[in-house]
Amino acid sequence: MKQILIKFLQENIENSESLDFEKLIEKPKQAAHGDFSFPCFLLSKALGKPPVVIAQDLQAKLSQILPTQFSKVQAMGPFLNFTVNSGQITESILKSIESNKFKDIKSENPQKVLIEYPSPNTNKNLHIGHVRNILLGNTLINILKATGNQVIKTSINNDRGIAICKAMMGYQLFHSNDTPESMNLKPDEFVAKCYVEFEAETKKDETLNEKAQAMLVKWEENDKQTRDLWEKILDLVYSGYKETFENYKLGEFDEQYYESQIYDKGKEIVEDAINSKVEGFKYDEESGAALVDFENETFGKKYLLRGDGTTLYMTQDLYLAKLKHDKYNADKYVFIVGKEQQYHFEVLFEILGRLGLGGAEKNYHFAYGYVFNKDGTKFSSRAGNVVGADWLLKEMIEHSKQNLLGKDLTKDLPVEELNKRASIIGYGALAFSMLNVNALSDMKFDMDKALAFEGETGPYVQYTYARIKSILRKANQNNITTKDIDFNNYNDSEVQLIKQLGEFQNAVLQAEQKFKPSAISNYLIRVCQSFNEFYQNNKIVGGDEDKLQSRLLLIESTSKVIQTGLGLLGIETLEEM
RNA sequence: GGUCCUGUGGUCUAGUCUGGAUAUGAUACUAGCCUUCUAAGCUGGGGAUCAAGGGUUCGAAUCCCUUCAGGAUCGCCA
Numbered sequence: 001m002k003q004i005l006i007k008f009l010q011e012n013i014e015n016s017e018s019l020d021f022e023k024l025i026e027k028p029k030q031a032a033h034g035d036f037s038f039p040c041f042l043l044s045k046a047l048g049k050p051p052v053v054i055a056q057d058l059q060a061k062l063s064q065i066l067p068t069q070f071s072k073v074q075a076m077g078p079f080l081n082f083t084v085n086s087g088q089i090t091e092s093i094l095k096s097i098e099s100n101k102f103k104d105i106k107s108e109n110p111q112k113v114l115i116e117y118p119s120p121n122t123n124k125n126l127h128i129g130h131v132r133n134i135l136l137g138n139t140l141i142n143i144l145k146a147t148g149n150q151v152i153k154t155s156i157n158n159d160r161g162i163a164i165c166k167a168m169m170g171y172q173l174f175h176s177n178d179t180p181e182s183m184n185l186k187p188d189e190f191v192a193k194c195y196v197e198f199e200a201e202t203k204k205d206e207t208l209n210e211k212a213q214a215m216l217v218k219w220e221e222n223d224k225q226t227r228d229l230w231e232k233i234l235d236l237v238y239s240g241y242k243e244t245f246e247n248y249k250l251g252e253f254d255e256q257y258y259e260s261q262i263y264d265k266g267k268e269i270v271e272d273a274i275n276s277k278v279e280g281f282k283y284d285e286e287s288g289a290a291l292v293d294f295e296n297e298t299f300g301k302k303y304l305l306r307g308d309g310t311t312l313y314m315t316q317d318l319y320l321a322k323l324k325h326d327k328y329n330a331d332k333y334v335f336i337v338g339k340e341q342q343y344h345f346e347v348l349f350e351i352l353g354r355l356g357l358g359g360a361e362k363n364y365h366f367a368y369g370y371v372f373n374k375d376g377t378k379f380s381s382r383a384g385n386v387v388g389a390d391w392l393l394k395e396m397i398e399h400s401k402q403n404l405l406g407k408d409l410t411k412d413l414p415v416e417e418l419n420k421r422a423s424i425i426g427y428g429a430l431a432f433s434m435l436n437v438n439a440l441s442d443m444k445f446d447m448d449k450a451l452a453f454e455g456e457t458g459p460y461v462q463y464t465y466a467r468i469k470s471i472l473r474k475a476n477q478n479n480i481t482t483k484d485i486d487f488n489n490y491n492d493s494e495v496q497l498i499k500q501l502g503e504f505q506n507a508v509l510q511a512e513q514k515f516k517p518s519a520i521s522n523y524l525i526r527v528c529q530s531f532n533e534f535y536q537n538n539k540i541v542g543g544d545e546d547k548l549q550s551r552l553l554l555i556e557s558t559s560k561v562i563q564t565g566l567g568l569l570g571i572e573t574l575e576e577m
Numbered sequence: 578g579g580u581c582c583u584g585u586g587g588u589c590u591a592g593u594c595u596g597g598a599u600a601u602g603a604u605a606c607u608a609g610c611c612u613u614c615u616a617a618g619c620u621g622g623g624g625a626u627c628a629a630g631g632g633u634u635c636g637a638a639u640c641c642c643u644u645c646a647g648g649a650u651c652g653c654c655a
Binding site for chain 2: 023024026028029030033037039041042044045051076077078079121158161162163259263284287289290291297298299300303304305306307308310312313316339340341342343344346367369370403407409425436437438440441442443444446449452453454455456457459460462463464466467468470471472473474475514518522525526529532533535536537539540541542543576577
């Protein structure tokens with residue numbers, strides 16, 4: 001459509017050879033400004049007239065010879081606005097939804113993408129920050145798959161180190177006779193309690209930190225008793241995670257990595273790099289430690305092996321990157337990790353580039369912001385005052401349930417149905433609120449606000465869907481098709497809604513290209529707003545008879561778009577709520 | 578100190594990459610709309626020096642420079 005317009009303008013505007021119409025023509029922000037807009041500023045010099053006059057002249061001239069695809073050309077100030085013939089647009093959009101072609105979205109550049117998330121530290125239960133991580137990861141995967149990318153889903157479990165030793169010590173000191181059951185805790189919460197209590201105890205007894213260090217040494221020496229305890233604690237953590245992962249729809253991984261199995265690997269990579277004189281790789285002459293010297297202020301020096309030859313965190317990451325590369329040879333490696341690790345990943349990618357494993361062009365740090373308390377202070381996981389992932393979801397669901405019980409329509413539902421709805425609404429509210437903001441932005445978490453289901457929320461979108469389904473039930477027609485529909489029969493608010501539906505593919509492609517799940521949630525809000533505006537002013541069943549079919553088709557199409565969009569966000573729909 | 582990120586009505590947020598018309602919505606506040614397809618909805622109102630200053634441009638929230646504020650990070654820790 002745009003191409004038709006460009007060709008038309010090129011042929012009919014004088015002195016326009018030098019103009020880049022492709023770039024100039026844009027979509028107006030306001031519907032009243034038509035579908036395409038052409039600014040006349042640049043013609044001003046060539047024609048020696050002010051842009052406002054040019055726009056008026058062009059309107060007079062072009063309106064006589066407008067292509068049939070367009071219904072109107074109008075000058076508004078220095079802009080020339082074109083409106084397309086809505087019958088053609090509505091027909092093509094509604095037909096593509098009917099045939100499900102609208103779901104068939106092809107990325108401009110489909111790739112094999114390996115994603116790594118949520119990569120927890122296994123000494124505690126998962127908290128609200130992980131929730132953000134998981135929801136972003138889930139959605140990103142859905143979006144990438146929906147647009148034809150191949151996705152490999154991995155996670156690295158940070159299952160060794162001082163933190164897990166502290167949890168183990170806490171267990172030994174305070175809870176060796178307890179079990180999660182005896183304390184009425186989820187197993188991973190039980191471990192977290194051991195960890196937190198140990199941390200608190202170190203404030204009183206400073207020798208405890210040394211003892212934890214000693215335990216780590218024993219672990220590294222493969223001491224049987226220590227390893228047994230370690231496995232016992234990890235079993236607890238993983239069995240707790242299993243439930244959390246299920247609740248947050250994490251599904252199966254293609255591959256899971258474990259820090260305990262790779263933390264001491266990677267030495268060879270570094271030694272080989274030094275031997276083959278990879279740029280910047282060298283030994284420190286005094287200590288014998290291995291490092292990369294970037295010789296600039298931004299990166300400085302990065303050590304890769306200690307003086308005694310043992311490995312460091314970065315070395316392990318190099319090894320893991322090589323593992324992935326050798327096995328999968330993906331086009332892109334995505335790390336979904338909090339933005340505080342940005343420097344680490346910049347350095348990592350730079351080193352990987354020098355090692356021939358693909359630098360910044362093949363690796364991407366999908367960084368996301370912090371989740372703060374509502375007063376802007378940081379959650380402290382050491383003190384243990386973090387909002388737990390399990391608790392959070394449970395709270396959201398419980399609140400949804402109270403909400404349903406407060407409504408005439410739903411207060412007498414069977415318990416099973418009530419719980420099912422509450423669970424879908426609660427999850428939707430939580431997921432939507434986290435996905436509707438820019439991933440990189442920090443967010444304050446306010447439980448009261450999260451529990452308010454008005455405005456730009458998941459329940460608003462789900463509710464809109466349920467309303468549509470309710471109308472369709474009432475209409476009780478099974479075969480709503482695009483046959484026999486007069487596509488010119490739609491009024492302004494209907495056409496606007498249909499055009500909005502036609503934007504679905506753009507929204508998904510935007511989300512894919514920019515790695516931006518919020519593009520989809522933002523889009524769904526706009527669709528629902530368009531629908532609710534239309535719904536409020538137009539009676540469908542029992543309204544205008546000759547509009548019934550076209551309207552049923554329209555709202556059914558809307559429901560399909562909403563359902564598909566929510567599906568990408570991992571949110572389910574309800575027929576009634 | 579170096580590097581990076583962030584800054585848009587009281588609060589939250591879209592738009593920033595790729596400059597375009599009166600800056601998108603939400604929330605809170607406020608005035609209305611349910612004997613009518615679900616009011617978790619809709620309509621109206623007030624509320625913004627787009628952190629500040631300068632530059633580029635016919636045109637800047639958007640690009641460039643400077644400054645300010647907040648945050649992160651800069652270890653032979655992970």
